[in-house]
Amino acid sequence: MAIRSAAGAYQVRILEDLGEAAGGLPSGHRLWVVDQRVWDLYAPVLRPLAGPDRIVPLPIHEGCKNLETAQELCGTLMEMGVRRQTTLVVVGGGILQDLAGFAASILFRGIPWVFLPTTLLAQADSCIGGKTSLNFQNFKNLLGTFWPPQRVLLAPAFLATLEEDVFFSGLGEVLKLHLMGGARTLAAYEGLQDRLHARDLPALTEAITTSLAIKQGYIERDEHDAGPRLLLNFGHCFGHGLEAASGYRFPHGQAVVLGMRLANRVAQGRGLLDAALAQRADRLFQATLKVKPAARDLDPAPLLAAMARDKKRTGPGLALILMQSGYGFEQVQDLTPEEVRTALEAERPHD
Numbered sequence: 122m123a124i125r126s127a128a129g130a131y132q133v134r135i136l137e138d139l140g141e142a143a144g145g146l147p148s149g150h151r152l153w154v155v156d157q158r159v160w161d162l163y164a165p166v167l168r169p170l171a172g173p174d175r176i177v178p179l180p181i182h183e184g185c186k187n188l189e190t191a192q193e194l195c196g197t198l199m200e201m202g203v204r205r206q207t208t209l210v211v212v213g214g215g216i217l218q219d220l221a222g223f224a225a226s227i228l229f230r231g232i233p234w235v236f237l238p239t240t241l242l243a244q245a246d247s248c249i250g251g252k253t254s255l256n257f258q259n260f261k262n263l264l265g266t267f268w269p270p271q272r273v274l275l276a277p278a279f280l281a282t283l284e285e286d287v288f289f290s291g292l293g294e295v296l297k298l299h300l301m302g303g304a305r306t307l308a309a310y311e312g313l314q315d316r317l318h319a320r321d322l323p324a325l326t327e328a329i330t331t332s333l334a335i336k337q338g339y340i341e342r343d344e345h346d347a348g349p350r351l352l353l354n355f356g357h358c359f360g361h362g363l364e365a366a367s368g369y370r371f372p373h374g375q376a377v378v379l380g381m382r383l384a385n386r387v388a389q390g391r392g393l394l395d396a397a398l399a400q401r402a403d404r405l406f407q408a409t410l411k412v413k414p415a416a417r418d419l420d421p422a423p424l425l426a427a428m429a430r431d432k433k434r435t436g437p438g439l440a441l442i443l444m445q446s447g448y449g450f451e452q453v454q455d456l457t458p459e460e461v462r463t464a465l466e467a468e469r470p471h472d
């Protein structure tokens with residue numbers, strides 16, 4: 122598939138075998154930045170692909186998505202001889218994409234990069250759209266640029282080695298996109314669910330392709346997040362709040378699943394979402410939520426404080442994306458602390 126972008130169209134190529142990536146790499150000077158864990162697991166396949174190129178393996182966790190690490194990475198790449206025409210080959214998940222994509226966007230005011238996404242979240246969602254983000258102070262994804270890769274080389278075979286919470290984190294974003302796609306894609310997801318949970322590769326490839334097509338519809342209409350693209354943040358207003366309030370202990374995609382549940386409770390409370398669709402969605406959320414929130418994650422005070430700092434907030438009230446009956450989505454700016462407390466209360470275990 123080809124994604125239109127103000128920075129130039131870029132291709133997403135789905136690879137049946139990782140070795141096929143060789144044909145998609147640009148010629149010329151290249152430097153590789155690889156998630157350390159991916160390097161540990163896949164060096165025998167990646168080393169021949171890289172040939173004589175130099176490789177930077179980086180240990181990855183949400184805490185390294187910051188300016189200090191981006192600066193260190195720029196320094197390492199400078200020591201390795203990065204030039205204006207160098208292509209950065211980035212191999213990893215959403216965190217490395219955000220960090221290395223950011224570095225690529227500022228080095229020499231922007232050098233080309235190619236992305237090999239290795240997590241389900243990165244393959245089904247973040248690899249398109251061109252956003253690079255860093256966390257700043259206690260603000261999630263506050264700093265960033267729009268700098269899409271030249272090409273995405275997508276090998277679902279990487280997904281076999283993901284830890285369960287990372288896999289289900291990505292599945293949360295897949296579920297979100299299938300809900301946003303409407304009745305047809307929701308039914309398709311339900312039909313695939315068992316095979317997806319078993320990591321069946323053809324089922325994963327189908328769900329990834331559908332997810333990317335749904336996201337493409339939003340980002341091509343609104344690449345720079347001024348209108349419809351904001352709706353892709355369904356689940357993220359609560360989700361980013363939960364991540365930040367838990368000190369990033371809660372994995373991103375799992376926080377989004379819980380965020381969608383909480384948002385749907387608010388929508389039902391406002392009479393916007395019918396019970397049948399809410400229950401159908403909730404069954405899927407429950408099957409996808411593998412990291413159960415601790416009591417402290419459901420404490421309203423830190424969550425409300427984190428949501429008050431949400432960058433989508435434009436007025437005095439809190440921002441939230443709500444799902445409606447008939448698969449519509451809307452952004453509201455008048456979420457009240459009382460609605461947040463009520464939605465959280467229903468999540469607490471009762472004895």
Ligand SMILES: NC(=O)c1ccc[n+]([C@@H]2O[C@H](COP(=O)([O-])OP(=O)(O)OC[C@H]3O[C@@H](n4cnc5c(N)ncnc54)[C@H](O)[C@@H]3O)[C@@H](O)[C@H]2O)c1
Pocket residue numbers: 156157158159162181182183186213214215216217218219239240241242243246247248249250251252253254262279280281282283284287290291373374
């Ligand atoms: N730029 C965007 O448009 C965008 C969109 C959505 C999310 N994000 C960001 O993405 C991040 C989450 O990304 P993620 O879920 O991909 O997690 P991630 O990049 O942190 O990877 C999760 C873990 O899986 C490991 N890993 C990666 N690939 C592996 C593989 N093939 N086998 C085994 N282990 C592997 C990593 O080392 C890490 O420990 C968040 O910071 C979020 O804000 C960015």
